[in-house]
Amino acid sequence: MDDKILHTLEYPKIIHKLVQHAATPLGQVEAERTVPSPDLEEVKTRLQMTDEAYKADRLKGAAPFAGIANIRPALRRAVIGGTLSAHELLDIALTARGGRRVKRHIGQIHEDDPLPLMQGIAEMIAEHKDLEDAIFACIDEQGDVMDSASSELAAIRRELRNGEGRIREKLEQMIRSASVQKMLQDAIITLRGDRYVIPVKQEYRSHFGGIVHDQSGSGATLFIEPEAVVAMNNRLRELKASEAREIEKILQRLTAFAAEAAKDLELNLDLLGKLDFAYAKARLAHEMRATQPRMNDRGFLKLRRARHPLIPSEQVVPVDVELGNDYTAIIITGPNTGGKTVTLKTIGLLSIMAMSGLFVPAEDGSQLCVFDAIYADIGDEQSIEQNLSTFSSHLTNIIRILKAMTPKSLVLLDELGAGTDPAEGSALAIAILEHIHRQGSRIVATTHYSELKAYAYNRKGIINASMEFDVQTLSPTYRLLVGVPGRSNAFAIAERLGLPRSIIEHARGEVSDEDQLVNNMIASLEENRLGAEAERQTAEALRRENEALRASLEAERAKLEEQREKLLQKARDEARQLVAKAKREAEQIISDLRKLALEEGASVKEHKLIEAKRRLDQAEPEPAGRKRPAPNAKPQRIEPGDEVMVYSLNQRGHVVELSGEEALVQLGILKMKVQLSDLELVKRQAAVNKTQQPTAAASLKRTRDDRASMELDLRGSNLEEALLEVDRFLDESFLAGMGQVYIIHGKGTGILRSGIQEFLRKHKHVKSFRLGQYGEGGAGVTVAELK
Structure with a gap:
């Protein structure tokens, strides 16, 4: 895509924000060279990568990119035989370790929440733990070669430390001597080059032997190496040379080790750069509160509450735009500073961002198209150097666009036809729009010409739009109104500012009937739109209120259901306890009955059985009971031998005999007198034969x-x-x-x-x-x- 178009739509500013979110130089390079892609599948892959990084960042935070550096120059020098410094080798070890940690980090997330693209990249990262260990064993975190790097180096440094100690001890003895102290400027030991010296006054130079290495700026002090330590200093110099040679050997050995892994490590840099770039896109999306758009290649875009990403969130006004289904061109009219150009740039910039794999600052459900190119003529293109007027400059740009565009292109034109005679400019604008429309390109254009409003109104596939203007406050609202053309507010503004009414009426008389009819039509459309908008807002408020009420009712229902379950569980627990108690009581009663039978033989008295039955009744959990008939219900006719239900006992039995309002009922081994009102007829049977009526003693069934x-x-x-x-x-x-x-x-x-x-x-x-x-x-x- 043309760099000029990218600059016009301020795409480099988005890339600059993206680079700032990269954690490594590798990710920064990937961000700086990203450009929009015209391939739908590639764009979808880019967006999926961003989505995976967004999910990974939300679940586990940023990946551990710390320590990763661009080590390509060092690796290339190692391959051609150069010796790397300790700091360069330390960077190689830190980068290798960082890659291994990033690989493990993404793998752990992938186990719980699949990240197929990121995991595919992470799996290719080569691990070189042996190289890491070898470098960290020789070089510390400050980039210094450690004594443990080799036994020879350890011995050399041990002798160095001992030699330095002996020199200091010798010099300390000298400066503590009274005869020497009077010749010293200060009783201190210092270094000049790599030689230990003491400061001697100039006048004592002839009395003090040794080698002069330096003097003060005034010349009053000489820095002299006493003869007593010259040989010792010479030995130190030899040891330092040996130390440097041993360090060189160690660095060469580690460099050769790094050279063996150079190919893998360079591939790791590419992979780590892609992963860091994906995380940078995710963090930028979080900063802009952006979402993933759905992509297509059929020229359709639908932006829901889209925001220009470079305007502060507290100032930007979201816009809703749809293009490519019922209409392929939008003509936006409205006053200056009303937001037409911002809307144009928002559409173009968000399209480019999506084609680059970036999320866009719009609500979920937004759709964007992968265009083969986006062309824009926005802003004042006047050039004094080229001796071109504003109109000529715009026209030159438009001619270039007309030559390059295809049916899969998006064309953005700002102030089409401006800079020349209105009649000719509007005619030319209509002809250009008609040509682009016939080519099938998607187009969004802004204009001041009222003739274009009528053109868009009558032409199929083209729709009017306008930037809303509040006449009461004489200020734009920056809201895009699709389907409603903008109207001139000059008369309304003049009246609000106090221009005499006679002048305004005279001006209205100068406007042609056709223009006045258009303005009246637009005013009517705007009035209808405002009414519909008010009704929509009322309906939306009612919908939100109903949703809140439904949510409240659902919560209340869930709460009641929870309470019901708790009460049921409590009832079950109590019932289990009652049943257990009843079982224990029943077992005790049965045991007592057995003892009575053994103690009294067959003569179990009736009152003892009744008492046992009473205990059983008391041990049994209280039943819900059957519902008694209503008091005014028709009485049932009950006769001896009938099977009945006793309400109070919730048990069935047979009527033995009747006595007034009572009945003698056989209940198992017991006979009880029960009120007729406490009985319900279950099954009618023939009356029991009087001659075979059992006696009251020990009657069993x-x-x-x-x-x-x-x-x-x-x-x-x-x-x-x-x-x-x-x-x-x-x-x-x-x-x-x-x-x-x-x-x-x-x-x-x-x-x-x-x-x-x-x-x-x-x-x-x-x-x-x-x-x-x-x-x-x-x-x-x-x-x-x-x-």
């Missing part, structure tokens, strides 16, 4: 089988269980009217037989009993005759 059996098999039972079963069996047989029953206990040890017969001897329903005869089971069966 077997739950396992409604049909009574003449046999009871107790083999395998212990005595306690057997006696309970015998007692129940005898009650059932007595109620069924049987005269004789068989109790099978087996022969065994005889304990079960003896216990059962002792129990039968005392039982109130047993008339007599005997062992079974031949064919009846013999001694393994007891035959009981009932009363």
Whole structure:
């Protein structure tokens, strides 16, 4: 894309901001040379890379680029045999370590949140941990070669330190001597070059032997190396030369090591530059509050609340623009300083930014197109040197655009046709617009000519737009109104400023009927737009209010649901506790009943069974209960033998007999008197035969089988269980009217037989009993005759 166009749209300023966000010189180079791409797939890849970096930066912060430097010159010198300095080798080690850390950092993020493009680049970074370790073992963080770099260097430096110590000790003895002190300017030891000297007064030069290395500016002080330390200083010089040679050997060895990895390290620099560039784009997007646009190559763009990125956020006015579907050209009219040029630059600059892989300062859902080129004629192009007027300069630029543009180009024209006679300028502007429109290029143009408003109004595929102007405040609002042409506000402004009405009316009379009709039409359109805008804002406010109310109701519902769950859980916990308590009580009651049966034989008194039943009722958790019929409900006819439900007990039973407003009800082994109002008819049955009505004592009902059996098999039972079963069996047989029953206990040890017969001897329903005869089971069966 033409550099002149990029400068016109202020693209270099965006690149400058981008460079400032790069963390390394490598990323800065990548940012400086980035240009828009006309290839859709490449643009999508660039934007995806920015999106991945934006996500990575949001999740884990910036990548660890610290220490990474541009080491290409050093690597190239190492390859051709030069010896690198300690600082250059340290930069190589820091860069290698930085690349390894960046690789690990991106890999860790990729494991949880996929970053396919960035991970693909990071995986190619070569690791050279052995080179890092070798350099860090010899060179410290200040870039100095350490004693540990080699045993020879350690020995040399040890001897150096010892020699320096001996020289200082010798000189200290001299300056402490009274005879010497009077000849010294100051009692200090200093260095001249790499030789240790002391300051001697000029007048004592002949009395003080040694070598003069320097003198003060006044000449009063001579810096003399005493003869006693000359040999020692010479030895120090030899040691320093040996130290330099050993350091040179170490640096050559490390340089050769770095040269072996030079190819990998240069590739690492390219990869790290791309990753740093991606992070820089992400940080710029964060600074501009930018979003990722959707891209296409069909000439369609839709910007939602787009902002010019170089205007402060507190001053910029967002614009909404759509181009490429119903219309391919927009003609923007409006007053000067109303924001037309800013809107033009916003459209062009955001398109270029997106084509460069940058996010744009607009709301989510914005779309932009990948154009093969963007052409712009914006600003005053007057050139005194070329002897061109403003009109000529603009026209020359437009001619160049007309020659280069294609149907996939975007053309931006500011003040089209300006700088010449209005009639000719408007005619020429219409002809240029018509030519570009026929070519299929997308075009956004600004103008002052009212003739272009009518042209756009009548031409399919072209739409009017204007910059809103507040007549009340005599100031622009900088809002773009698509579909509404701008109208002249000269008369309104003049009236507001106090120009006499007679002059204004005379001026209106000079305006042609056609122009007046256009102005009236525009005024009507603007009035309708303002009304629609007010209604839209009201509807938007209602929508937000409804959404807030719905969110509030949803939150309240969720809160109630949470409370309900808590109450249900609490009820479940309490129910479990009650059931556990009821089970414990029931087990205790059963145990008591067994003890009573053993202690009193068959004579379990009715009041004891009623008391046990009461305890069971108390142990049972309180049921919700069945709903009683309404007080005015029609009474039910209940007769003896009917199956009924007892409300208060929530149990079913059979009516034995009726007595006034009460009924005697058989409930399992119990009989209870219950009010008729506490009963509900479940199933009607024939009345119980009076002659077979059981007595009140120990009345039982077997739950396992409604049909009574003449046999009871107790083999395998212990005595306690057997006696309970015998007692129940005898009650059932007595109620069924049987005269004789068989109790099978087996022969065994005889304990079960003896216990059962002792129990039968005392039982109130047993008339007599005997062992079974031949064919009846013999001694393994007891035959009981009932009363």
